[in-house]
Amino acid sequence: xxxxxxxxxxxxxxxxxxxxxxxxxxxxxxxxxxxxxxxxxxxxxxxxxxxxxxxxxxxxxxxxxxxxxxxxxxxxxxxxxxxxxxxxxxxxxxxxxxxxxxxxxxxxxxxxxxxxxxxxxxxxxxxxxxxxxxxxxxxxxxxxxxxxxxxxxxxxxxxxxxxxxxxxxxxxxxxxxxxxxxxxxxxxxxxxxxxxxxxxxxxxxxxxxxxxxxxxxxxxxxxxxxxxxxxxxxxxxxxxxxxxxxxxxxxxxxxxxxxxxxxxxxxxxxxxxxxxxxxxxxxxxxxxxxxxxxxxxxxxxxxxxxxxxxxxxxxxxx
Amino acid sequence: xxxxxxxxxxxxxxxxxxxxxxxxxxxxxxxxxxxxxxxxxxxxxxxxxxxxxxxxxxxxxxxxxxxxxxxxxxxxxxxxxxxxxxxxxxxxxxxxxxxxxxxxxxxxxxxxxxxxxxxxxxxxxxxxxxxxxxxxxxxxxxxxxxxxxxxxxxxxxxxxxxxxxxxxxxxxxxxxxxxxxxxxxxxxxxxxxxxxxxxxxxxxxxxxxxxxxxxxxxxxxxxxxxxxxxxxxxxxxxxxxxxxxxxxxxxxxxxxxxxxxxxxxxxxxxxxxxxxxxxxxxxxxxxxxxxxxxxxxxxxxxxxxxxxxxxxxxxxxxxxxxxxxxxxxxxxxxxxxxxxxxxxxxxxxxxxxxxxxxxxxxxxxxxxxxxx
Numbered sequence: 001x002x003x004x005x006x007x008x009x010x011x012x013x014x015x016x017x018x019x020x021x022x023x024x025x026x027x028x029x030x031x032x033x034x035x036x037x038x039x040x041x042x043x044x045x046x047x048x049x050x051x052x053x054x055x056x057x058x059x060x061x062x063x064x065x066x067x068x069x070x071x072x073x074x075x076x077x078x079x080x081x082x083x084x085x086x087x088x089x090x091x092x093x094x095x096x097x098x099x100x101x102x103x104x105x106x107x108x109x110x111x112x113x114x115x116x117x118x119x120x121x122x123x124x125x126x127x128x129x130x131x132x133x134x135x136x137x138x139x140x141x142x143x144x145x146x147x148x149x150x151x152x153x154x155x156x157x158x159x160x161x162x163x164x165x166x167x168x169x170x171x172x173x174x175x176x177x178x179x180x181x182x183x184x185x186x187x188x189x190x191x192x193x194x195x196x197x198x199x200x201x202x203x204x205x206x207x208x209x210x211x212x213x214x215x216x217x218x219x220x221x222x223x224x225x226x227x228x229x230x231x232x233x234x235x236x237x238x239x240x241x242x243x244x245x246x247x248x249x250x251x252x253x254x255x256x257x258x259x260x261x262x263x264x265x266x267x268x269x270x271x272x273x274x275x276x277x278x279x280x281x282x283x284x285x286x287x288x289x290x291x292x293x294x295x296x297x298x299x300x301x302x303x304x305x306x307x308x309x310x311x312x313x314x315x316x317x318x
Numbered sequence: 319x320x321x322x323x324x325x326x327x328x329x330x331x332x333x334x335x336x337x338x339x340x341x342x343x344x345x346x347x348x349x350x351x352x353x354x355x356x357x358x359x360x361x362x363x364x365x366x367x368x369x370x371x372x373x374x375x376x377x378x379x380x381x382x383x384x385x386x387x388x389x390x391x392x393x394x395x396x397x398x399x400x401x402x403x404x405x406x407x408x409x410x411x412x413x414x415x416x417x418x419x420x421x422x423x424x425x426x427x428x429x430x431x432x433x434x435x436x437x438x439x440x441x442x443x444x445x446x447x448x449x450x451x452x453x454x455x456x457x458x459x460x461x462x463x464x465x466x467x468x469x470x471x472x473x474x475x476x477x478x479x480x481x482x483x484x485x486x487x488x489x490x491x492x493x494x495x496x497x498x499x500x501x502x503x504x505x506x507x508x509x510x511x512x513x514x515x516x517x518x519x520x521x522x523x524x525x526x527x528x529x530x531x532x533x534x535x536x537x538x539x540x541x542x543x544x545x546x547x548x549x550x551x552x553x554x555x556x557x558x559x560x561x562x563x564x565x566x567x568x569x570x571x572x573x574x575x576x577x578x579x580x581x582x583x584x585x586x587x588x589x590x591x592x593x594x595x596x597x598x599x600x601x602x603x604x605x606x607x608x609x610x611x612x613x614x615x616x617x618x619x620x621x622x623x624x625x626x627x628x629x630x631x632x633x634x635x636x637x638x639x640x641x642x643x644x645x646x647x648x649x650x651x652x653x654x655x656x657x658x659x660x661x662x663x664x665x666x667x668x669x670x671x672x673x674x675x676x677x678x679x680x681x682x683x684x685x686x687x688x689x690x
Binding site: 055056057077080081083085087089090091092093094095096100103104105107108109110134 | 530534
């Protein structure tokens with residue numbers, strides 16, 4: 001696979017093993033400049049290993065990875081000043097204040113908060129009320145913002161965010177993505193990994209990962225659309241029993257809990273959707289689910305992901 | 319350079335913010351110095367003693383009084399039964415049994431010589447020897463007072479040659495003048511090594527080391543920034559300790575203070591480099607702690623701080639040349655007690671310089687900004 005030299009990230013057949021555990025198996029992809037590229041997959045899919053390789057912290061066993069046109073192994077010193085990396089674990093100094101943490105990382109990169117104020121202003125303005133508070137005393141969402149601020153303080157051209165929203169409440173997660181939107185306008189390339197399927201829609205393109213492999217790369221819409229059967233959302237008061245009953249129905253292709261509902265896809269592709277719905281309602285009421293409702297729904301990235309890899313362990317639906 | 323200073327400044331903040339570390343650095347050394355200096359003594363006081371007096375004369379009672387009055391012995395039991403005395407010795411209630419036989423006074427007056435028996439519990443090693451020599455000298459003095467005309471030799475071992483000891487540099491043989499500089503060295507070593515080892519292990523635990531690793535900061539800058547604050551702390555520590563030593567224990571400072579601190583500055587590089595090296599080998603602060611304590615124990619026991627190096631096995635003496643603590647103990651004692659100048663401590667100073675260079679190189683090479 002040849003990739004244009006001006007790609008922000010070009011990964012060519014990268015593999016990485018830890019002992020007998022395969023973390024990455026023959027992974028290839030490229031990310032364009034100014035693109036927001038998401039990696040979606042359960043824990044253990046190899047996302048963190050991939051990010052550590054791209055952030056020059058780890059060398060791949062096989063294959064080559066180039067970031068901003070430079071090799072992550074041989075050009076690591078020139079690369080480090082140009083990339084921003086936010087590890088999955090909160091890794092700032094808990095005993096230092098918000099300001100002290102920021103100043104520290106600014107100084108490590110040979111710059112100052114004042115000089116970079118324009119760049120970090122959107123986040124820093126939110127952190128400023130807590131500038132003298134110790135990082136240990138910040139809420140989870142605030143910690144993430146501080147970490148992002150520290151990763152941005154040297155004006156990186158590309159940002160690697162490894163599960164930035166894991167363990168953060170839903171409101172803070174949305175705020176975090178809104179923040180990323182403001183940086184997207186400045187032309188920064190952002191690679192972000194997440195186990196949350198709903199966050200896929202906020203990326204330009206996503207890669208579905210499982211077991212160290214990339215299952216698919218496309219826009220969130222295209223991935224969702226690749227789900228090629230009519231999909232139904234079923235509501236029933238006893239969801240668990242309804243799920244069990246539907247698994248026994250001969251026409252069932254797949255059925256699984258999805259949020260408050262069950263998502264159902266039919267085996268038959270030649271039957272109109274409204275007929276399937278009617279039949280299903282009849283089936284459900286014959287099994288005692290008189291309050292059940294069935295309606296057609298649009299497939300999401302998660303539906304597509306589940307269809308591709310079977311029942312995923314550890315995938316978190318929001 | 320600006321980066322290093324900034325990093326170092328953050329390091330100082332960590333220490334100041336963490337009250338436990340601050341106490342460890344400033345208060346603990348003083349307390350330890352005060353306590354250890356009084357515990358690590360070669361003098362024997364108040365040895366519990368059992369007296370079996372079969373003679374019961376004024377001469378025998380006088381002897382017992384002398385023992386009690388010397389301060390080295392404390393009569394905790396007295397009877398006319400050897401069995402009771404032996405029991406007390408076996409139980410560990412007493413360390414020494416003084417047995418005065420019948421006819422002690424009579425024999426002393428008639429012949430000028432009278433046997434007494436001292437049973438010392440030798441379980442306590444060096445203490446037994448010291449106790450015995452104290453007892454012998456008391457008996458000898460007493461005998462000469464009782465019968466100045468006769469031969470003043472009541473027990474066999476007392477030397478007839480009058481040996482007069484004069485201790486150079488420490489005329490009163492004040493053991494504290496000898497111990498305090500050593501303990502000072504031990505404390506500075508422990509603080510320097512332990513804090514450094516724990517500090518980088520802590521960054522590993524926090525994950526901040528990974529964060530720092532993706533920055534363009536170089537290994538050399540990082541390590542310099544890490545070591546600088548602890549190097550300064552070590553010197554501050556030494557200054558505080560020296561002040562306590564001078565004011566509380568009256569330890570003499572005969573040599574140049576500047577030379578002492580210069581040597582300490584060099585020595586601290588060794589101690590910090592060892593800490594740094596440990597931190598590259600471990601993953602957690604707890605592991606760092608264990609490894610440091612293991613190494614420190616070996617270093618301190620082989621440093622000549624508590625036991626003279628001259629009395630160690632020959633191969634241990636050779637190995638102890640590899641012990642940086644030993645060399646700095648030598649230097650500190652020489653400068654403080656003897657008033658040694660640069661020429662006299664040149665050799666251990668050279669060894670420390672080489673040691674520091676080797677350790678630092680080893681630690682820096684071991685520290686990698688990248689995992690495999």
